[in-house]
Amino acid sequence: MNGARPIRALLTTLLITAAISLGLSAPASAEPPNIPSASTARTQLNGLTVAPAGSMTGYSREKFPHWITISGACNTRETVLKRDGRNVQVNASCAATSGSWHSPYDGATWTAASDVDIDHIVPLAAAWRAGAANWTTDKRQRFANDLTNSQLIAVTDNVNQAKGDKTPDLWKPPLGSYHCTYARMWTGAKHAWGLTVTSAEKGALSGMLSSC
Numbered sequence: 759m760n761g762a763r764p765i766r767a768l769l770t771t772l773l774i775t776a777a778i779s780l781g782l783s784a785p786a787s788a789e790p791p792n793i794p795s796a797s798t799a800r801t802q803l804n805g806l807t808v809a810p811a812g813s814m815t816g817y818s819r820e821k822f823p824h825w826i827t828i829s830g831a832c833n834t835r836e837t838v839l840k841r842d843g844r845n846v847q848v849n850a851s852c853a854a855t856s857g858s859w860h861s862p863y864d865g866a867t868w869t870a871a872s873d874v875d876i877d878h879i880v881p882l883a884a885a886w887r888a889g890a891a892n893w894t895t896d897k898r899q900r901f902a903n904d905l906t907n908s909q910l911i912a913v914t915d916n917v918n919q920a921k922g923d924k925t926p927d928l929w930k931p932p933l934g935s936y937h938c939t940y941a942r943m944w945t946g947a948k949h950a951w952g953l954t955v956t957s958a959e960k961g962a963l964s965g966m967l968s969s970c
Contacts, residue, residue: 789842790879790908790943792950796970799942802949803963809954811887811925821895822882822902834903834910838876842912861914862939863931868914875918878902879909879940880947883923888953907950908943927962934969941966 794802825834832840832852839854840846846857854871861868868874880888882902890898904910921929931940941963948955955963 790911791906792946793908793939793942794946794949796938796942796967799945800964800967803945803955803960803967806945806948806960807954808957808960809888811956812889812891814883814887816891817883817886819882821898822885822890823895823899824902825876826899826903828903828905834905835876837905838910838912839871839874843871859912861912861917862936863913863917863933865933866914866917873915874912875915877911877913877918877921879911879943880951880953881921881923884925885951885953888948888955890951890953901951904947904950907947909947909950911943925956925959925962926966927956927958930962930966937966938970942970 825836827833828837830852831850832848836848836852836854839857839859840848843854843857843859847855849855857869857871859868859871859874860866861874863877878885882890882898885898885901890901893901901909917932926941926944930937945963945967947953
Protein backbone atom coordinates (compact mmCIF):
# COMPACT_ATOMS: atom_id res chain seq x y z
CA MET A 759 0.00 0.00 0.00
CA ASN A 760 2.74 2.46 0.97
CA GLY A 761 4.58 1.65 -2.26
CA ALA A 762 1.49 2.44 -4.31
CA ARG A 763 1.21 5.98 -2.97
CA PRO A 764 4.36 7.35 -4.68
CA ILE A 765 3.25 5.77 -7.95
CA ARG A 766 -0.21 7.35 -7.71
CA ALA A 767 1.36 10.67 -6.79
CA LEU A 768 3.70 10.44 -9.78
CA LEU A 769 0.83 9.59 -12.13
CA THR A 770 -1.24 12.48 -10.78
CA THR A 771 1.68 14.87 -11.29
CA LEU A 772 2.18 13.62 -14.84
CA LEU A 773 -1.52 14.04 -15.64
CA ILE A 774 -1.60 17.57 -14.24
CA THR A 775 1.56 18.47 -16.15
CA ALA A 776 0.08 17.08 -19.37
CA ALA A 777 -3.16 18.99 -18.86
CA ILE A 778 -1.29 22.23 -18.24
CA SER A 779 0.89 21.58 -21.26
CA LEU A 780 -2.14 20.99 -23.45
CA GLY A 781 -3.76 24.14 -22.15
CA LEU A 782 -0.69 26.20 -22.91
CA SER A 783 -0.41 24.82 -26.42
CA ALA A 784 -4.01 25.61 -27.33
CA PRO A 785 -4.05 28.04 -30.27
CA ALA A 786 -4.84 31.66 -29.54
CA SER A 787 -7.24 32.93 -32.17
CA ALA A 788 -7.17 36.44 -33.55
CA GLU A 789 -9.85 38.62 -32.05
CA PRO A 790 -10.52 42.10 -33.40
CA PRO A 791 -12.31 44.54 -31.09
CA ASN A 792 -15.99 45.47 -31.07
CA ILE A 793 -17.37 42.41 -32.85
CA PRO A 794 -21.15 42.83 -32.59
CA SER A 795 -23.30 40.07 -31.16
CA ALA A 796 -25.34 38.03 -33.61
CA SER A 797 -28.54 39.85 -32.68
CA THR A 798 -26.89 43.25 -32.99
CA ALA A 799 -25.35 42.26 -36.33
CA ARG A 800 -28.77 41.23 -37.65
CA THR A 801 -30.16 44.62 -36.66
CA GLN A 802 -27.18 46.39 -38.23
CA LEU A 803 -27.52 44.36 -41.42
CA ASN A 804 -31.17 45.28 -41.77
CA GLY A 805 -30.18 48.93 -41.40
CA LEU A 806 -27.60 48.91 -44.19
CA THR A 807 -28.51 50.47 -47.52
CA VAL A 808 -28.89 47.89 -50.29
CA ALA A 809 -27.43 49.08 -53.58
CA PRO A 810 -25.69 47.62 -56.63
CA ALA A 811 -21.89 47.47 -56.44
CA GLY A 812 -20.30 50.66 -57.68
CA SER A 813 -17.71 51.01 -60.42
CA MET A 814 -14.02 50.20 -59.91
CA THR A 815 -13.10 53.22 -62.03
CA GLY A 816 -10.36 55.21 -60.36
CA TYR A 817 -9.61 52.59 -57.71
CA SER A 818 -6.12 51.89 -56.43
CA ARG A 819 -4.82 50.65 -53.09
CA GLU A 820 -2.73 53.81 -52.86
CA LYS A 821 -5.97 55.72 -52.29
CA PHE A 822 -6.25 53.87 -48.96
CA PRO A 823 -2.85 54.75 -47.40
CA HIS A 824 -1.60 51.93 -45.17
CA TRP A 825 0.16 50.82 -43.12
CA ILE A 826 0.56 53.98 -41.01
CA THR A 827 2.58 54.50 -37.82
CA ILE A 828 0.51 53.70 -34.74
CA SER A 829 2.99 54.03 -31.88
CA GLY A 830 6.76 54.47 -31.81
CA ALA A 831 8.21 52.34 -34.59
CA CYS A 832 5.11 50.17 -34.91
CA ASN A 833 2.78 50.47 -37.89
CA THR A 834 -0.72 49.04 -38.23
CA ARG A 835 0.39 45.64 -39.49
CA GLU A 836 2.87 45.20 -36.66
CA THR A 837 0.30 46.35 -34.13
CA VAL A 838 -2.22 43.74 -35.30
CA LEU A 839 0.47 41.04 -35.37
CA LYS A 840 1.18 41.75 -31.70
CA ARG A 841 -2.51 41.95 -30.82
CA ASP A 842 -3.54 38.74 -32.57
CA GLY A 843 -0.41 36.69 -31.92
CA ARG A 844 0.88 34.79 -28.95
CA ASN A 845 4.21 35.42 -27.22
CA VAL A 846 5.15 37.86 -29.98
CA GLN A 847 8.64 39.32 -29.69
CA VAL A 848 9.74 42.26 -31.82
CA ASN A 849 13.04 43.95 -32.63
CA ALA A 850 13.90 47.64 -32.35
CA SER A 851 12.07 48.29 -35.63
CA CYS A 852 8.92 46.59 -34.26
CA ALA A 853 9.24 43.70 -36.73
CA ALA A 854 8.06 40.40 -35.22
CA THR A 855 11.00 38.07 -34.65
CA SER A 856 9.12 35.24 -32.95
CA GLY A 857 5.66 34.23 -31.82
CA SER A 858 2.73 32.24 -33.15
CA TRP A 859 -0.45 33.17 -34.99
CA HIS A 860 -3.60 31.07 -35.23
CA SER A 861 -5.63 31.88 -38.33
CA PRO A 862 -9.35 31.47 -37.56
CA TYR A 863 -10.18 31.36 -41.28
CA ASP A 864 -8.55 27.97 -41.80
CA GLY A 865 -7.40 26.79 -38.35
CA ALA A 866 -3.69 26.93 -39.25
CA THR A 867 -1.03 28.11 -36.81
CA TRP A 868 2.12 29.86 -38.00
CA THR A 869 5.39 30.78 -36.28
CA ALA A 870 6.75 33.09 -38.97
CA ALA A 871 5.17 36.52 -39.41
CA SER A 872 5.88 36.27 -43.14
CA ASP A 873 3.22 33.53 -43.37
CA VAL A 874 0.57 35.86 -41.99
CA ASP A 875 -1.38 38.63 -43.72
CA ILE A 876 -3.44 41.32 -42.06
CA ASP A 877 -6.82 40.99 -43.73
CA HIS A 878 -9.17 43.90 -44.21
CA ILE A 879 -12.43 42.15 -43.31
CA VAL A 880 -14.18 44.42 -45.80
CA PRO A 881 -11.54 44.58 -48.56
CA LEU A 882 -10.43 47.98 -49.77
CA ALA A 883 -11.77 47.40 -53.28
CA ALA A 884 -15.09 46.13 -51.88
CA ALA A 885 -15.32 49.27 -49.76
CA TRP A 886 -14.61 51.39 -52.85
CA ARG A 887 -17.55 49.77 -54.63
CA ALA A 888 -19.74 50.28 -51.54
CA GLY A 889 -19.26 54.01 -51.10
CA ALA A 890 -15.61 54.65 -50.25
CA ALA A 891 -15.00 56.00 -53.77
CA ASN A 892 -16.71 59.16 -52.54
CA TRP A 893 -14.65 59.49 -49.37
CA THR A 894 -11.70 61.77 -48.78
CA THR A 895 -8.24 60.21 -48.75
CA ASP A 896 -8.07 60.91 -45.00
CA LYS A 897 -11.22 58.88 -44.37
CA ARG A 898 -9.99 56.03 -46.57
CA GLN A 899 -6.73 56.03 -44.59
CA ARG A 900 -8.64 55.75 -41.32
CA PHE A 901 -10.68 52.89 -42.74
CA ALA A 902 -7.61 51.00 -44.01
CA ASN A 903 -5.96 51.26 -40.57
CA ASP A 904 -9.06 50.81 -38.40
CA LEU A 905 -8.06 49.31 -35.05
CA THR A 906 -11.29 50.35 -33.34
CA ASN A 907 -13.79 48.22 -35.24
CA SER A 908 -13.84 44.59 -36.38
CA GLN A 909 -12.00 45.38 -39.62
CA LEU A 910 -8.45 43.98 -39.31
CA ILE A 911 -7.36 40.44 -38.47
CA ALA A 912 -4.23 38.28 -38.80
CA VAL A 913 -4.80 35.24 -41.07
CA THR A 914 -2.94 32.79 -43.29
CA ASP A 915 -1.48 34.72 -46.22
CA ASN A 916 -2.59 32.46 -49.08
CA VAL A 917 -6.12 32.21 -47.65
CA ASN A 918 -6.29 36.00 -47.58
CA GLN A 919 -5.02 36.10 -51.16
CA ALA A 920 -7.72 33.62 -52.21
CA LYS A 921 -10.32 35.94 -50.66
CA GLY A 922 -9.01 38.95 -52.58
CA ASP A 923 -11.72 41.62 -52.77
CA LYS A 924 -14.63 39.17 -52.74
CA THR A 925 -17.80 39.81 -50.76
CA PRO A 926 -19.41 37.04 -48.65
CA ASP A 927 -21.68 35.92 -51.49
CA LEU A 928 -18.50 34.97 -53.40
CA TRP A 929 -16.12 33.91 -50.62
CA LYS A 930 -16.34 32.61 -47.08
CA PRO A 931 -13.66 31.37 -44.66
CA PRO A 932 -12.80 27.69 -45.28
CA LEU A 933 -13.84 26.85 -41.70
CA GLY A 934 -17.62 26.79 -41.63
CA SER A 935 -17.51 27.12 -37.84
CA TYR A 936 -16.17 30.65 -38.31
CA HIS A 937 -18.90 31.88 -40.64
CA CYS A 938 -20.99 33.35 -37.83
CA THR A 939 -18.09 35.41 -36.48
CA TYR A 940 -17.00 36.45 -39.97
CA ALA A 941 -20.50 37.70 -40.81
CA ARG A 942 -20.69 39.59 -37.51
CA MET A 943 -17.33 41.28 -38.20
CA TRP A 944 -18.20 42.12 -41.82
CA THR A 945 -21.58 43.54 -40.87
CA GLY A 946 -20.10 45.47 -37.95
CA ALA A 947 -17.45 47.05 -40.15
CA LYS A 948 -19.93 48.02 -42.86
CA HIS A 949 -22.25 49.49 -40.25
CA ALA A 950 -19.45 51.46 -38.57
CA TRP A 951 -18.39 53.01 -41.87
CA GLY A 952 -21.81 53.48 -43.46
CA LEU A 953 -21.06 51.29 -46.47
CA THR A 954 -23.74 49.76 -48.69
CA VAL A 955 -24.40 46.06 -49.38
CA THR A 956 -25.61 44.35 -52.51
CA SER A 957 -28.69 42.16 -52.30
CA ALA A 958 -26.57 39.03 -52.87
CA GLU A 959 -24.13 40.10 -50.17
CA LYS A 960 -26.96 40.78 -47.71
CA GLY A 961 -28.47 37.37 -48.43
CA ALA A 962 -25.14 35.64 -47.79
CA LEU A 963 -24.59 37.55 -44.56
CA SER A 964 -28.11 36.79 -43.37
CA GLY A 965 -27.54 33.10 -44.02
CA MET A 966 -24.25 33.12 -42.14
CA LEU A 967 -25.78 34.99 -39.20
CA SER A 968 -28.54 32.37 -39.01
CA SER A 969 -25.84 29.84 -38.10
CA CYS A 970 -24.96 31.75 -34.93
